[in-house]
Amino acid sequence: MYEASLIYELRNMLSTKIRTYMKLKIIKIIFFTGSILFFSFTALFLYYSVDMCGLEHPFNSTLKKAKTGDCDAQEQMGRCYFRVANTGPDQYFNYGIKWYKQAVSQGCTNAQTALAWVHIQGEILEIDYKKAEFLFKTAAINGDISGNVGLVALYSYFANNSFKDDIEAYAWLYSICHHHKEMCLSPHMSLKNLGSKLSEKQILKAKSMGKQYSKFYKIRTN
Numbered sequence: 001m002y003e004a005s006l007i008y009e010l011r012n013m014l015s016t017k018i019r020t021y022m023k024l025k026i027i028k029i030i031f032f033t034g035s036i037l038f039f040s041f042t043a044l045f046l047y048y049s050v051d052m053c054g055l056e057h058p059f060n061s062t063l064k065k066a067k068t069g070d071c072d073a074q075e076q077m078g079r080c081y082f083r084v085a086n087t088g089p090d091q092y093f094n095y096g097i098k099w100y101k102q103a104v105s106q107g108c109t110n111a112q113t114a115l116a117w118v119h120i121q122g123e124i125l126e127i128d129y130k131k132a133e134f135l136f137k138t139a140a141i142n143g144d145i146s147g148n149v150g151l152v153a154l155y156s157y158f159a160n161n162s163f164k165d166d167i168e169a170y171a172w173l174y175s176i177c178h179h180h181k182e183m184c185l186s187p188h189m190s191l192k193n194l195g196s197k198l199s200e201k202q203i204l205k206a207k208s209m210g211k212q213y214s215k216f217y218k219i220r221t222n
Contacts, residue, residue, distance in 0.1 A: 066099060074103035075111040082114075093124045104135070109144035112136070116150055120158050129154065129163045140172070141216050145180070148172050148213070149189075156194060167206045170194045174210025 059080070065073035081096035097118070103111030116135035119128045132154055139147030155169035173191060177184040184191060195203050 066102075069106070071103050071106040071108040071111075074099045074106070075108045075114070078103060078111060078114065097124065107142065109139040109142050109147065112139040113144065113146045113150050116147075116154075120154060129159050140213070143216055145176060148176050149183075152176070152189065157188075166194060166197045167202055167209070170198060170203065170206035171209035172213055174207055175213035175216075178210065178214040 062073050062076055062080075066077045078096045078098075078100035081092040081099065085092035085096065097115075100111045100115045100118075104115055112135045116132040116139075118125050119132040119135070121127075133151070136147045136150035136154060140151060141147070151172040152169050155163075155165045155172070159165075170191065173184065173189060173194060176189070177191060183189055198206065
């Protein structure tokens, strides 16, 4: 009886040790596999980042410049992470937003318009037309015509009824056509189409506003 009890206890002890050993082994395997996957993905990301992101320079050098406060590099990093996030982890969108915001704070107009579109689309950040308007206008006032284009789209196509403004849309489009008539030939960028929604008095007002807005672009080109 004593021998049977002793054998039972030894079996339990051995079974416990085996289970503990197997658990540790499994944890090590999971950790090791996860580490390999993480570093492999990171290596692939770094290797292909120039092609995937459209960076002007290798990823590491662009990242280094961005960390030192280079506005253009920060905007490129934001664009890079957004492109990679379309086929990779969603968390890269957060990295992209972080870099865009840093570039925006330094007055990078490309980042301002990019972040404005993010606010309009509402897929990554909540829809916020006020923020989008502010960012587009800031870019436009600093001479970036993509800000003008964004404002036309915001006021005429994307905004809800409470934010829609056909006069402002016409004015900003007029400011574009004043310098780039070729950009106003498509149905989506047509003064005729926007003007059909306005009275003659409203069109005259919008043209006057547009002439003032076009001066911002002159500042950049002169």
